[in-house]
Amino acid sequence: GQSLEQPSEVTAVEGAIVQINCTYQTSGFYGLSWYQQHDGGAPTFLSYNALDGLEETGRFSSFLSRSDSYGYLLLQELQMKDSASYFCAVPEGTYSGGYQKVTFGIGTKLQVIP
């Protein structure tokens, strides 16, 4: 099975940078995904890291260290609309069969304040 840990809440100031960490324990690891969910909304896929290092997509970047079983989501130039919950997630199963499911962490609620 999979276990994912992330902080439950983070508060940051508009315009600043925030890092949301995720550590995982898995039996068979393929990569780490990140999702965003606004209150009352659907989870939305942000990024996926299969290899070590930093992946940048606009203001959002995601990092993975397989040796440390650790990843993070970095949000730059924070805007009020970034207030949401952020979930790290891992696909499970076998690559050849297409991963069967995605397992999510409990989520980090980010509050951006003026």
Add this chain to the structure above:
Amino acid sequence: DTGVSQDPRHKITKRGQNVTFRCDPISEHNRLYWYRQTLGQGPEFLTYFQNEAQLEKSRLLSDRFSAERPKGSFSTLEIQRTEQGDSAMYLCASSLVLQANTGELFFGEGSRLTVL
């Protein structure tokens, strides 16, 4: 709008009643997933289909829950003899197999169930 749609968006029922939720995935997606989410938690996997075949069901899912995807298109999730602990948001997601390999699922906005 060609996203994942779910119906109804809200359902209030009395304990012991049956409820059914419907999910219409993105049309070309062959994978369809059901998740459950409670306040302050991440989505919890319930079951998934590839085309019309139900390939996995969570061990946490009681026998009161059943899901179908009869023609490999829309899916229904039925909960029989509802209990207060079933109150949650029921999320449907779809994907192509290759997308699922990167953990990319496309979620609907969910069906919120309240059991009184």
